[in-house]
Amino acid sequence: MNIGVIGVGYVGLVAGTCLAESGNDVIAADMDEGKIALLKQNRIPIYEPGLEELIARNAKEGRLKFTTDIDQAIRDSEVIFIAVGTPSNEDGSADLSAVYEVARRIGKNLAGYKLIVDKSTVPVGTGDQVEELIKAESHSTNFDVVSNPEFMKEGTALDDFMKPDRVIIGTGSDLAYEVMHRIYEPYVRTENPIIRMDRRSAEMTKYVANSMLATKISFINEMANICENVGADIDAVRRGIGFDRRIGFQFLFPGVGYGGSCFPKDVDALSRTADQSGAHAKILKAVQEVNLRQKRKMVDKVKKHYGKHLSGLAIALWGLSFKPKTDDMREAPAIEIINGLMELGVKVRAYDPVAMDQAKKIFGDKIEYGDNPYQTLEKANGLVIVTEWNEFRRPNFQKIRQLLLEPVIFDGRNIYEPKDMAKLGFVYYSIGRPTVNASK
Numbered sequence: 001m002n003i004g005v006i007g008v009g010y011v012g013l014v015a016g017t018c019l020a021e022s023g024n025d026v027i028a029a030d031m032d033e034g035k036i037a038l039l040k041q042n043r044i045p046i047y048e049p050g051l052e053e054l055i056a057r058n059a060k061e062g063r064l065k066f067t068t069d070i071d072q073a074i075r076d077s078e079v080i081f082i083a084v085g086t087p088s089n090e091d092g093s094a095d096l097s098a099v100y101e102v103a104r105r106i107g108k109n110l111a112g113y114k115l116i117v118d119k120s121t122v123p124v125g126t127g128d129q130v131e132e133l134i135k136a137e138s139h140s141t142n143f144d145v146v147s148n149p150e151f152m153k154e155g156t157a158l159d160d161f162m163k164p165d166r167v168i169i170g171t172g173s174d175l176a177y178e179v180m181h182r183i184y185e186p187y188v189r190t191e192n193p194i195i196r197m198d199r200r201s202a203e204m205t206k207y208v209a210n211s212m213l214a215t216k217i218s219f220i221n222e223m224a225n226i227c228e229n230v231g232a233d234i235d236a237v238r239r240g241i242g243f244d245r246r247i248g249f250q251f252l253f254p255g256v257g258y259g260g261s262c263f264p265k266d267v268d269a270l271s272r273t274a275d276q277s278g279a280h281a282k283i284l285k286a287v288q289e290v291n292l293r294q295k296r297k298m299v300d301k302v303k304k305h306y307g308k309h310l311s312g313l314a315i316a317l318w319g320l321s322f323k324p325k326t327d328d329m330r331e332a333p334a335i336e337i338i339n340g341l342m343e344l345g346v347k348v349r350a351y352d353p354v355a356m357d358q359a360k361k362i363f364g365d366k367i368e369y370g371d372n373p374y375q376t377l378e379k380a381n382g383l384v385i386v387t388e389w390n391e392f393r394r395p396n397f398q399k400i401r402q403l404l405l406e407p408v409i410f411d412g413r414n415i416y417e418p419k420d421m422a423k424l425g426f427v428y429y430s431i432g433r434p435t436v437n438a439s440k
């Protein structure tokens with residue numbers, strides 16, 4: 001099948017590559033000339049495990065092409081996936097200008113039947129708008145607009161696309177459903193379901209999924225904070241509740257709050273949709289509020305530990321991306337934490353295995369960067385752990401102790417055992433667990 005993907009970001013690039021991998025001819029188009037030039041040289045603008053090799057292979061075999069000629073890509077494709085960004089407007093609603101711009105272009109270039117697939121995360125009713133815009137430009141009704149929200153996770157995006165838990169197809173058209181089914185069949189051979197529903201419900205499903213996940217995170221963070229105040233241990237509590245199958249263990253890890261390009265903006269956008277519809281969503285607002293508070297938690301801990309003597313201190317910070325296995329720093333807790341520390345006059349020296357270039361775009365020379373995790377510790381007064389990269393899980397603690405001026409660790413991801421840290425002689429703060437102070 002000839003497939004066009006408009007918008008070659010995390011989602012468009014992964015989806016386009018995976019669609020080519022199963023034999024389709026894919027043309028991936030973006031208005032970002034720099035990005036397309038890079039991709040044409042088989043270099044990828046993002047970090048995603050396994051993606052570079054897959055792009056190289058499919059490009060070499062001629063199934064995956066990149067272009068800035070969006071009109072041509074539309075004309076050459078039977079199926080067009082819209083995967084452009086839908087960032088937040090200032091009021092929290094979704095900015096749909098890119099989606100509408102692509103819809104107009106599709107309308108201008110429509111000839112013969114085309115299936116338009118909205119993969120971007122868009123508020124309920126956007127499919128209707130896209131349909132209207134295409135109709136207005138083309139004066140034709142020879143097309144269908146389907147909602148096909150994407151659930152891939154950065155860091156495991158290829159696997160998520162190739163073996164999705166489920167595929168959602170929102171359409172009232174049997175023809176559109178049949179084509180979509182054909183496209184997705186290769187990825188659901190283990191019987192994971194393709195679920196058909198109406199378009200509005202499909203649009204809503206994506207927001208509800210992300211809001212549920214964000215709610216779980218804020219919930220466990222709130223419980224962790226209560227544990228801290230009453231002298232309980234959230235790890236024990238987590239085990240205590242997780243074996244109840246109605247609750248489970250997944251996505252119930254306390255930490256420094258959620259970030260990334262999806263949860264914050266999607267919870268905001270759904271909250272906004274709720275307000276507009278008259279169904280004021282109290283839980284969604286609380287989820288965001290708790291998350292913001294949690295992002296500031298590590299700074300509060302640092303402040304409390306050092307008291308008034310903060311100005312001029314140096315803090316090492318491990319982990320900048322919003323989660324491991326990605327270089328994405330959009331809405332990353334590290335940003336809030338670094339800004340909070342700098343406001344206190346603290347010098348920050350940071351390290352991340354892949355997100356250093358992103359951090360340099362945000363902070364420039366306002367902070368220092370280590371070539372490796374240990375280099376950040378030299379003459380630092382303490383270490384803050386923000387992202388739970390695997391390489392931080394079993395470090396050389398003796399070396400950490402030797403390099404730090406004071407053996408203090410603020411662990412925002414609970415990656416170490418408090419009793420081990422006590423034995424190793426650290427002052428150890430974590431989330432929702434008793435503080436360890438080996439010197440007391």
Ligand SMILES: NC(=O)c1ccc[n+]([C@@H]2O[C@H](COP(=O)([O-])OP(=O)(O)OC[C@H]3O[C@@H](n4cnc5c(N)ncnc54)[C@H](O)[C@@H]3O)[C@@H](O)[C@H]2O)c1
Nearest residue numbers: 007008009010011030031032084085086098101120121150
């Ligand atoms: N990143 C994720 O993990 C993820 C997961 C599921 C769903 N989503 C959703 O998918 C959508 C895309 O997200 P992303 O993370 O890939 O975004 P992104 O910002 O990485 O990429 C968006 C791309 O669209 C391009 N673009 C913008 N306007 C354009 C236009 N008018 N014409 C052509 N190209 C244009 C940009 O240049 C950019 O390359 C969003 O709605 C997002 O919420 C993202």
